[in-house]
Amino acid sequence: MTQLSVAEVDKKYNVRPFVEAPPSKSGLVPIELESVDLSLFKEGIEHLPARQALAKKLEKSLSTYGFISIINHGIDTEEFENLKAVAQSILELPVEVQKDYLAGTWKSDLEDRSISLGAERGPGFKPKGYWSMKNGVEDSIIHYNFTKMLHPAFFDSKVPEVAQAHLKEIADYYRYIHNEILRKLTILCDIILEIPEGFLWENYYKVIEGDYENSGQGAGRFMLYHNMNSEDEAKVDGNWLRGHSDSGGFTFITSQPILSLQIRDYFTGMWKYVGHTPNSFIVNIADGMEFITGGYFKSSIHRVVSPPDDQKNYRRLVLIYFSTPKTSCRVDPEPLNSPKLKRLGFVKPDEWDKITFGQWYEEKARLFGKKNVNDSKGDEPNLVLLYGRLHERWHQAEANFTIQEARKRFKVIEL
Numbered sequence: 001m002t003q004l005s006v007a008e009v010d011k012k013y014n015v016r017p018f019v020e021a022p023p024s025k026s027g028l029v030p031i032e033l034e035s036v037d038l039s040l041f042k043e044g045i046e047h048l049p050a051r052q053a054l055a056k057k058l059e060k061s062l063s064t065y066g067f068i069s070i071i072n073h074g075i076d077t078e079e080f081e082n083l084k085a086v087a088q089s090i091l092e093l094p095v096e097v098q099k100d101y102l103a104g105t106w107k108s109d110l111e112d113r114s115i116s117l118g119a120e121r122g123p124g125f126k127p128k129g130y131w132s133m134k135n136g137v138e139d140s141i142i143h144y145n146f147t148k149m150l151h152p153a154f155f156d157s158k159v160p161e162v163a164q165a166h167l168k169e170i171a172d173y174y175r176y177i178h179n180e181i182l183r184k185l186t187i188l189c190d191i192i193l194e195i196p197e198g199f200l201w202e203n204y205y206k207v208i209e210g211d212y213e214n215s216g217q218g219a220g221r222f223m224l225y226h227n228m229n230s231e232d233e234a235k236v237d238g239n240w241l242r243g244h245s246d247s248g249g250f251t252f253i254t255s256q257p258i259l260s261l262q263i264r265d266y267f268t269g270m271w272k273y274v275g276h277t278p279n280s281f282i283v284n285i286a287d288g289m290e291f292i293t294g295g296y297f298k299s300s301i302h303r304v305v306s307p308p309d310d311q312k313n314y315r316r317l318v319l320i321y322f323s324t325p326k327t328s329c330r331v332d333p334e335p336l337n338s339p340k341l342k343r344l345g346f347v348k349p350d351e352w353d354k355i356t357f358g359q360w361y362e363e364k365a366r367l368f369g370k371k372n373v374n375d376s377k378g379d380e381p382n383l384v385l386l387y388g389r390l391h392e393r394w395h396q397a398e399a400n401f402t403i404q405e406a407r408k409r410f411k412v413i414e415l
């Protein structure tokens with residue numbers, strides 16, 4: 001078989017610009033995230049004051065909302081547009097093609113999670129309708145996961161033809177996020193934590209080619225949200241993806257105009273929309289970083305809801321990067337030896353087991369879609385105690401919210 005050129009592949013799969021929704025005129029007021037201009041980050045001792053100023057700007061957000069936005073990071077509009085066009089074509093592939101590249105099974109309920117990572121974690125497609133939501137409704141989201149893209153083995157992955165034609169760009173994009181943007185962000189975190197610059201990178205996130213156990217890792221996801229019909233939408237109260245916290249290190253999401261992503265306000269517990277800044281990344285702290293900082297940085301709860309009426313007929317496309325620390329690292333603050341955390345009292349609580357990130361990541365994955373976890377009244381799931389830590393922390397702002405207190409007020413599932 002003769003190999004098609006990239007232009008021929010693009011023609012075959014109708015690779016074309018993704019049409020974003022116009023800004024909403026609904027009058028909904030999104031939250032203002034602290035924005036970090038990464039072009040102000042420069043290496044070298046002479047630029048330390050500039051890095052310190054950036055770190056100072058970030059600290060409050062990382063320790064409360066757990067969300068920031070990053071601008072001027074070095075990826076330009078054209079690169080985003082090209083990748084969104086490719087992502088659109090991958091996510092439009094018919095189910096007959098998807099079936100050869102499934103990340104798990106067709107339905108979450110059929111997944112044997114004692115042996116499978118599920119479609120949330122495995123490479124390939126999570127088909128539409130994989131998750132069962134409330135009242136018999138199934139999700140309208142399709143995603144495609146990439147794994148191992150920080151290593152040469154990525155190029156041996158079995159991927160659909162249209163992805164294969166653009167694998168180099170996909171790898172370059174995710175590697176740049178990890179090795180440049182994430183690395184700079186971890187250096188700003190070192191400054192906040194008063195530990196040597198480079199400590200978090202060297203010990204938690206650096207990539208050693210081919211050594212998966214001792215490398216920082218990441219998973220890429222192209223994710224397309226289709227509109228849900230109004231009947232189904234009413235049955236799930238307009239909630240497209242229920243509130244949750246991410247498991248890894250830092251999550252990077254491309255900003256897009258549809259008002260849909262909400263974060264749970266750290267101070268009030270109210271849901272707030274995240275607004276749009278073109279070409280920016282929305283970045284959130286995930287569980288691993290919360291534990292590594294002894295709870296100082298917050299892995300905050302976020303969800304995706306139905307958009308306002310004037311954006312309902314558009315599809316929402318996001319490119320996500322879930323960075324994770326190396327699986328062998330400890331997820332508590334002791335190895336950091338941070339004077340700042342000690343001063344503020346963010347030390348390892350006695351009830352936290354000494355575990356690795358890998359243990360947390362695997363165990364939390366087993367909770368996805370579990371009925372006894374999600375079968376709760378209201379937004380908040382039943383709480384699960386994993387290695388002395390709650391699987392999601394919905395009460396971070398309540399200073400006295402101990403595990404004893406959680407047991408008194410909520411159903412806590414003990415594993």
Ligand SMILES: [Fe+2]
Pocket residue numbers: 244245246302
């Ligand atoms: Fe998330």
